[in-house]
């Protein structure tokens with residue numbers, strides 16, 4: 349039972365689409381079936397009284413209505429396939445077969461409706477399920493012929509009926525092969541779609557992220573920083589930026605190899621990301637240079653975060669380089685109201701330059717200086 353029932357979390361729009369489809373399949377299909385049988389009955393091809401005819405179609409329509417009510421009540425949501433494609437196909441095929449038992453001269457006409465039923469599943473069902481229902485229909489159709497020719501030999505032309513059955517069986521096989529072909533195309537399309545989705549996801553990621561560290565790339569970081577600066581410019585909050593540059597990184601590469609250099613870059617990214625929160629972010633600007641943006645922050649807190657980062661990095665242990673100690677130089681600059689983005693970045697860069705010049709492994713704060721031609725807060 350567990351395989352059949354579970355909650356799919358179906359959306360309401362999807363459920364509405366399913367209800368419309370089930371309604372259409374059962375009402376339109378049911379009407380077509382009833383009409384064909386009714387015409388056959390008017391032509392005297394229905395073997396049975398009016399009571400049998402009405403009793404039969406009352407039973408068939410009760411089944412149709414039950415399936416419709418089941419869907420309208422939303423109980424289909426709990427099925428593995430909420431669209432109920434196969435249950436509807438199995439039920440409609442059975443209804444068709446039962447009516448075919450009573451209709452002698454127009455039996456094939458009634459059975460041809462099976463292809464209309466089958467096509468509702470071609471795009472939605474598994475090949476195997478359609479093959480099963482095809483075999484079921486062909487065999488039960490044969491069983492009906494054998495029973496009718498045994499019980500009512502005067503009502504059937506055995507040879508003609510068998511030829512019609514053979515044609516029906518071949519057509520069912522052809523439709524099953526077509527369904528199989530469509531199934532293969534569907535599977536290929538689904539796989540391609542999946543692959544395409546993954547590629548799009550990767551491209552979107554690459555457009556904003558640095559592949560090695562997973563941090564934002566320079567282009568995206570600059571976009572975000574410009575927006576944050578705008579908000580800060582409206583007096584919403586203070587922002588501090590920091591350039592961070594790993595010390596003697598070339599030497600690390602030369603001594604331990606490029607792979608370990610990459611590992612160092614990743615560790616720095618992890619440490620920095622773990623320390624930042626909310627709107628704060630860290631981006632890789634290229635090589636071993638990073639930009640950290642600390643929003644809603646004053647210089648005191650920013651400095652303490654950056655010092656913590658420097659301290660944690662110095663404690664990092666590397667399995668393949670136990671003696672390695674990684675240090676970083678950092679230059680901080682707090683946003684001054686009205687300051688252009690380039691000037692703000694240049695101040696942070698100058699501070700970093702000074703940190704390097706003063707012997708590295710330190711954090712230097714850029715002085716707040718008046719803007720040319722304008723007051724500074």
Ligand SMILES: Nc1nc2c(ncn2[C@@H]2O[C@H](COP(=O)(O)OP(=O)(O)OP(=O)(O)O)[C@@H](O)[C@H]2O)c(=O)[nH]1
Nearest residue numbers: 593594595596597598599601606607609610635636
């Ligand atoms: N492993 C690795 N190395 C990189 C990557 N990108 C750039 N580099 C290397 O980073 C090194 C940067 O060296 P430099 O600019 O001389 O800086 P530094 O050795 O850190 O010296 P200072 O910054 O003055 O302390 C170069 O050797 C680059 O080849 C990368 O993605 N992975």
